[in-house]
Amino acid sequence: MKLVVIGGTGLIGSQVVGKLAAAGHEAVPAALSTGVDLITGKGLDQVLEGADVVINLANSPTFDEASLDFFRTSMNNLLAAGERAGVRHQVVLSIVGVDQVPQLDYYRAKALQEELLRQGPTPYSIVRATQFFEFMDAVLSWTSDGDTVRLPATRLQPMAAADVVDAVVEVSTGAPLGGIRNTAGPDVFPLDELGRLTLAARHDGRTVVTDDQAGMFAAVTGDVLIAGPDAHLAPTHYQDWMRKAR
Template sequence: MKIVVIGGTGLIGSQVVALLRDRGHEAVAASPSQGVDTVTGEGLAAAVQGADAVVDVSNSPSFETEAALDFFTRSARHLIEAERAAGVRHHVTLSIVGVGRVPDYGYYRAKVAQEEAVRDGGVPFSIVRATQFFEFIAPVMDMSTEEGRVRLPSTRLRPIASADVASAVAEAAQGEPSYGVRDIAGPEVHRLDRLGEITLAAKPDGRTVVTDESAGLFAGMPDGVLVGDDTAHLAATRYEDWLRRS
């Protein structure tokens, strides 16, 4: 199969491309650095020509509501139009677990709009929703650090290794369109402040964690949104094991 991976040079996309190539597929990485821009449509027609499936793991460069909404809606529209013209038979989108449960969170609202564009676009599709990546924990801690203290809320989440996300996305791309959503999550539920403590215990740098329910990106997130429900497929990789290897 020829499978085009939009965002194929990023954290998830590069791993998806490698997995697909290892399994004998013609996997093509497409990104702005390679002349493929989903926001403007530049290079899309040529990129998806002859593709059996297209995977979209691209991400907005901004978490600001209007910027993210513009990115995801325009990108999805241009991508689906190019796929229809090229006769692509399967579109796979990576989204976020719980994305429809927090309408006041602008970035999530933008991802909902992306999903809606995919569902209404006329190309057979599959949507994979993942919880937060392990690799996201350290940047969240950095953004919440003040004078050696990492301020984090006790929000519960079930984070997942990016490698496990990439595996699920690659699996979806090789299969038939599901016309639905598959949720994937890590094996354990953690409080975000506790994840900070686990991280600093494994890699101490002089900082300490302070529980602050008003701090950071996930402050005020309704309980359970970042955990998923009983239908989620649970990956095997534990955060502490991943920390030791990374």
């Protein structure tokens, strides 16, 4: 089976390509560096020739309102090129709770991407994952000021990138879902507590101050980023992942 991985050189994409290839599939990475431009459409027809499945892992270069145009244009171009190529399955990686946080531009943009996929001409699957363990450094950096990191108590259910890869590969090599599969880590943490665990494990002397106005996740209320009872729970615990990462 030929699977084209859009964003196939990134954190998740490169691992998806490797795992598919190891299983005997023809896995083709597609990105700007390989000559494929989702916004102009350059290279799409060529890379999708003979493809059975398209896995869309492309990400917007920004998290602001411009991400709406990115996901609108890229999704429409990819659906049109996929239809021309006779692609039988379009897969998108999205975010748990993405349609419940309209106050965040990036989440609205990802919800738009999902809707375009649903309305498109090709059988589809949406894999919604929770926040990645690997992004904690970025989250800590957003609101770090000297010896203090300010974080809200927003509840998250994060997961390892490797477990996201497994979920994407499983769905992409199966029959189209015609819907959503939610996947999440095994544990729920308030973000401020997750920050404290992270700094302590790294012997980082900074102090986490709970501030429900700090950072992007301050806009999230309730448990909308927590996976529901139907979610597939990944096996990797955050503390175990941190020990291996060290």
